[in-house]
Amino acid sequence: MGERVEWALHCCLNLAFLGPDDAVPAARLAAFHELPTAYLTKQLQALVRAGIAASVPGPRGGFRLARSPEQITLLDVVVAIEGPEYAFRCEEIRQRGPASGSSGRTQVACTIDVAMRKAELAWRQALAAQTLAEIAATVEHRYPNMPVRARDWLVVTGS
């Protein structure tokens, strides 16, 4: 799948613990989990392009969630990072070789492709059914002091 997704999910979750207007610099967000800052920034920018996060430049700037955690699903984050393409992509190998000219109409969607897409739709629906708010609530239930700890460490308390 790609490690970037895990990074993005953790960042979104951490941002969800914060106030809606608290922006966190990418460097601090990366240091929280010892991730490479420059590369994590790319993923954060992808979240911004997808409308999940928002960036604010300048001092006391950084990243924050663009909408409430209740309106952010796991599918949103995964698609923002990995792209909207299906994992199983049909290369239409049936079009090649002796089988090609045999039966005329090869325009119809392939049976194997339909079957694989059906499974991927089930995956997507399961991802879309879970919101960031639900994840945050579960974590807070199991580790009650986790949100406040995250906030204390992430938010710039200077000035």
Place this chain on the structure above:
Amino acid sequence: MGERVEWALHCCLNLAFLGPDDAVPAARLAAFHELPTAYLTKQLQALVRAGIAASVPGPRGGFRLARSPEQITLLDVVVAIEGPEYAFRCEEIRQRGPASGSSGRTQVACTIDVAMRKAELAWRQALAAQTLAEIAATVEHRYPNMPVRARDWLVVTGS
């Protein structure tokens, strides 16, 4: 996902059209869709190791299905080629960084990981619900002459 899965599925489907005892050499199976013979052989060997296909050496040998198409699911083929690992693999990045020492017990399964696995289970179940026999029946319904054409081209009629 990997193009190998598409190749393996097509090979299994073609073998399903044949008689249970008709073995097809890897070279012919590959030529049917203009695939690289040497590399396709690797995937066929993986199917054999998974117990999906069986190989018979010597003249008039080749590959055949190890059990009836009704007992072969799409998940069987996908797992045989891609392995049983989950697409989303947690690297436990929460263990690193300042958050590590904060809350003591990090032995419990992570909330994000559980959520992602729930979605992957839905994917696996959707794959396991579709058998090779159902796929073959659908294809035969839409292209009634496809099975006989495949058989005519694939089966070695020599001697």
Place this chain on the structure above:
DNA sequence: ATATCCTGGATATCTACTATCCGGGATATG
């Protein structure tokens, strides 16, 4: 004016997938 921070592109590295080749073993046929 200055320090902070995001933005976008260029670049390098690394991994996994794709692809090929060859020697060895197994089997049917005559």
Place this chain on the structure above:
DNA sequence: CATATCCCGGATAGTAGATATCCAGGATAT
């Protein structure tokens, strides 16, 4: 037995995508 056919497994390149880094430019709060 001799031979042709075919599978098996390992070794080896080539390639595309993921991972990671760096820098010049632009925006904003103080």
